[in-house]
Amino acid sequence: MRGFLASSIGVTCAAALALPLTLPSSGARAAAPGAPSAAGPATEAVPGSTQSIPLTPLGSDRALGSSEAREQGLARRDVRPFSLVGVVWNDPEAELHGTVQVRTRATGTTTWSDWQHVETHNHEHAADPDTSERAAGTVRGSTAPLWVGDSDGVEIRVRAEPADPADPADPAEPAATDRAATDRALVAGTAATPLPEGLRLELVDPGDDPPAQNPGHKAPRAPSASELSAASSAVNADLAPIGASVIPALTKRQTENDLIAARGGPAAAGKAEPKARPYVGPRPRIITRKGWGADEKLREKHFAYTKTVKAAFIHHSATGNYYRCSQSAAVIRSIYRFHVKSSGWRDFGYNFAVDKCGNIYEGRAGGVAKPVLGAHTLGFNTNSMGIAVLGTYSWSTPPKAAVNAIARLTAWKLGLYGANPRGTTYLKSGGGNLYKKGRNVRLRVISGHRDGFATECPGSRLYQKLGKARSTSARYQGR
Template structure:
């Protein structure tokens, strides 16, 4: 960007140099580039309008800009707007507030200017912001200008009033141009009005020199009534499902259904579809790790995992008794991607801790629209049962509550179901630990002080409540507020059922390193209800286990008793899960199947699918293997006892068709003889019939192992390049 004058270096240590950002995150987060927080000064310490804040007004005058018909502006640029109290109470929608035009009615207006990329923005000022003033912002993302957004003065802050006045954090999906406007009475403009633009990895601060800022082309845009509407499509799913369904071609009649049909090389039964589909292959993973420690019902990204810079933390945690939950939302365009969420959280952290001067992030938890949960305020995850660290999420009501913020603006479009569910589960976890029996009930709460209740005032407050119930704010938005019933219901279910990922391990694993009836390794991992998966997760040549509980996946890199090294969410609980080395890098990862579409992930993290392909029919049984020995796993579908094998991850005709075993057999795949190629085995009762070539014929190995009721596992348990059996009991 243009040169700008360095004002001051905030207490910043580059996250990568300090080791605060996991290596995987550093490689994959597109918003991780270091950069200073950019400050655009709009008024001086004396309250005078700066050159930057006057530039847009001067341009409008040169263009003959006048207030549009029906606008609230006057000849001198001032305007009259409804009382802010009405707006904050949610009685007047921003899109129709007095017919306000943030350009024509402005008393302060910047030009549209290009800046370095940023993810979080916010306005600060000295003193208070009179109700006669309304602050607006619009941003450019991916070459398109957003609507104008009303930036609400924050109803958050520390109960001891430490810090400066400002707006709620405004999040973007990576904006590179801005324009700011203030509508109201010019005589009421506050001193030190400044727009802060925070990147995903902030290092220092710099004041932008208006003379060096390139102007940006920008057509007029309206005022946002629903900031979330423009991004409805992105909230649908984080799985990367193709926008259009992948139709399955009609298949010819299946081959002979006998016991041993003949192998056919290059045969082309149309088991595939017309084309495979790659779904955003450039989309990275979200984070490197999560935790489910302390009985958490969902995986939570800790401060260390999302890269909280300890240099910004100047607020000593204070744990107090707490038994209420306050639900919030943020402001902004709602256009962030799953891979940007950690960077957005880092931006909010900087804005709260440094820009607003709180010394830490105000929320105890943050939940993105993909259902990912982030630890906020330091001390949140190590709070004892019945206590919570005091935050800065609701001024005057921080002490005795836990604050959860839904990342996004939910004025009239509801939060995603994944988001609401995560908020409910975290709320239920917290309330249950506090000894609360009903998430739908109310209890007395005493305020420290707020703009809605006097210090010492006690009211009956719902156990799970919205920010607007404790302060004069529209937060968490009308649509967000309407979901609190669902949040409470989910919380109550969570309180009744307990954690979705219990810490106890009850399943016994028996692994065999050779073809015999005796287990060589025995250990405990997972629950009786866990789906057990086998794969080489770290590329060391040894197959180890993973457990899936609902959509939560945990795994270990050693075949020993213990808990998961970490957990993450991928897919939906109803998806079929497959394991394979899809990209040939020597490590196994997951794929989930929906119908005949396979959503493939090339890393053991949550987030969007890297590739989606269609193959076969929704009714086919599917198996995975490296059929041609090229180091990459692909798919085969089974119909009866006939296997239609594909040697590439795509649609189209099968490369090999082979029959083996009986239609009712349980099928397994593995490299049984160490030649680098996977072949088939079938199980009848507790006896396994193993074939070392992809041909019909008699079994090469017949071996009893375990019990008929055991769950079967296949893997190279000792790194000798030969797969053998294991069972989970």
């Protein structure tokens, strides 16, 4: 089982009590006493499921071993219902140089989708090197997950790219052009980059949505369960009742007063209001893990924290844009299960998620106001937070509602830690492909993932909107 991160980049839950919005000691424990392990009993039913199917050589490669095959996959087959797909492999340090394409059949029909491209480069979304999460021996290499909707049939092909492609891919049509270039190179006899060992197709069923909670109703603690659920909720106890599905929005004045009181200012002592009020945006409405239906038995039972929040890294989930906002919770549950069960992470990788309608969701457990250590930006998870916009925004423009949600969320969370959304800050690199380990790097307080790691994420179209998000966030803070 992945252990609690106890290195210099993490702090104990007790130390977290000194953070800007402190929580009662009863809600700040690292884990509930007597809580079951994250894996849970083998016979215990959990919402959702994962099917893991080994890939095999295709076509002329069938006579080769999997390590030599240049094309692996599965022919069309019937499977149990699922809604999200991805591919994993044994070595988390290995990269998949090639193309992954899938097509699926809608449940209960004979209708098959067109071939869809799966983003292959996902290793940059991970825990930092030298952390317990990274070194636990459970982490695997993986593609990005792709949301395909309710399906019960699948076909997949994974093709290695030529070692020296003669025809670079056209970014407008990555899947089709990469495949054509690979075909020409293989016909010409050009060597292909080996595919990673142990390729497996992961099919994720997100399970059912949680039942609607009656507003104002305090959810009871289920005796069987839910010590882990109660612990996950208790770290937000100053913001909403334990078991709440939603942390309600506050006005700017209410948020300022709460922050002043938490810091022991005049509001806490009943004194006159201070002349200089803090730069913090109004707290936005946040759907909790309870609200989106997180199965808390999947994650590592402890929480892990960094020291502060100096920057926010913006991502896209690369799961595609073919989801309805009513399906957002299911998309998040699917990504969560893929991150933990398929990729071997301790929890959902991002600190927050935002859907295309502008709804904000709690991500990695540990408390939305706390500096929870995520696994979103390899090399820069320390003293930062990660926000993933659900969708793929390389060629699609993100909705205004999503960009505004980034601004609202960062104005509040960065404001708790005194960070200016228009400003810059320094973060020490934990190691990556842009900055060597130990280097102090000057970054924007609101950065795109690509600012800390050479990657397409958060997609060119979303990256172009970050200037707007910064200025709007600063305005919400009153700057």
